[in-house]
Amino acid sequence: MRNVGRGFRTVAAVSALAFTLSAGQALAADATQASAGKLSNGTDVRAVTLTAANGVSATILTYGATLWKLMAPDRDGKVADVLLAYGDVAGFEKKPNYWGATIGRYGNRIAGGKFTLDGKTYQLPQNDHGQSLHGGGKGFDVQNWKVESVKSGKVATAVFSLVSPDGDSGYPGTIKTKVTYSLDESGNLQIVFDATTDKPTVLNMTNHAIFNMAGEGSERDAMTNVLTIPASRYTPVDHKLIPTGELRAVAGSPFDFTKGKAVSIGLRDGKDQQIVFGRGFDHNFALDKGQTNTPELSARLEDPVSGRVLEVLSTEPGVQFYSGNFLDGTFIGKEGHLYRMGDGIALEPQKFPDAPNHADFPSTRVDPGKPYRHVMIYRVSTSPR
Known part of the structure; x- marks a missing residue:
């Protein structure tokens, strides 16, 4: 049995840390x-910690601009880290697997690691399944980003920057990006x-946090979490997990x-070929809201x-739901916890x-003079008893 209480802190203790004085x-x-x-x-590698008054805090590593820890109180004020991740920087470097990282240039899969833009075909690095996954090659997740600024205030902020040169992992254009x-x-x-880019290119950035709202290392795994996705359609895949269209x-x-x-x-519904292909859920959901100017609910x-x-x-316009199918007991994470499917x-x-x-x-094309922007929010709260 895992120790559910390990690492908990009281809201009062965390909240006390959340207040500093500036100009009185x-x-x-x-x-x-x-x-x-x-x-x-x-x-x-730097770690930036943002702490709110209600006991929520987030720690971000410069390596991969990675969301490393997300501390969230429960109904009784007990705080737990709800993110799976390695316990130290060495783990991220030795066995990269995207946990909490900023993903780029292209989140998710590209068939055969190939795409054509304005009549020219670009070849990207391929994984052992012959696809490009999460950027391929030396993606944004294994780069040590620069800290541009760290500020306390009504809203605590941390800005990280990275330059990806033209031809990086096969992609066209020099990309200057900030998270x-x-x-x-x-x-x-x-x-x-x-x-921004100086040449036409494709770009699809996201965060790859792995959650268990019971708490990382809890005796209750994430399969007991209740999930809502406001999507009436999804994109089925072939046996290589590439969308059929x-x-x-x-x-x-x-x-x-x-x-x-x-x-x-439904996780073990072997009668559904899509569950068999994904070894569970590993699919993109086409959100009913589509592309929006401001962030709207994608999942709960x-x-x-x-x-x-x-x-x-x-x-x-989409959200990829991945049910941890490739967590196979070979990953040792925070506080020595062994992560399994x-x-x-x-x-x-x-x-x-x-x-x-x-x-x-939906197009992922980005052109010079037309900056790319994706805004997302992780909103942490508690439900009533």
Whole structure:
């Protein structure tokens, strides 16, 4: 049995840390930074912690601009980290697997690692399944980003920047990108991805946090979490997890999360070929809201026992739901916890996978003079008993 109480802190203790004085006035959210350790080449990795007044805090590593920790209180004020991740920088470097990282240039899969833009075909690095996944090659998740600014205030912010040169991992154009994490006094963690290019290219950035709202290392795995996705359609895939191009109705299938249900329901439905292909859920949902100018609800995740609730809001038209199918007991995470299938899930707001090869999917094209922006929010709260 895992120790559910390990690492808990009281709201009072956390809240006391959330207030600092500036010019005689109390600030509602605090931002601090410190060294998190060094990479094998001696490069220092920084950790920036944003702390809100209500006990929510987020710690971001410069390595991968990675959301490393997200502390959330339950109904009784007990705080737990709800993110699966490695316990130190060395883990991220030795066995990269995207946990909590900023994903780019292209989140999700591109078939054969190939796409054509303005008549020219570009070849990207391929994984062992012959696809490009999450950017391929040396993606944004394994880069040590620069800290541009860290500020306390009513909203605590941390800004990270990275330049990806023309031809990086096969993609055209020099990309200058910034990721801004902002935590307000109510515990809303906003992540803004901004980028510009000097050549036409494709871009699809997101965050790849792995959640269990019962708490990382809890005796209740993430399959007991209740998930809602406001999407009446999803994009079915082939045996290589590449979208077929169809938009299929979720009604009457294991993919119907419109009314909310435990993640485990339908997870082992071997009669559904899509569940067999994904080894569970590993699919993009076409959100009913579509592309929006401001973030709107993309998913809701709740642990009914503790009452911790996560709402994921985004401006993007899709969200990838991944049920932790490849967590196989070989990953050792925080506090020595062994991560197994179902211990955490990902909810990745995005444009659709393999969109550059599907004219009917929302476009991921970005041109000079037309900046890219994706705004998403992790909203942490509790439900009533």
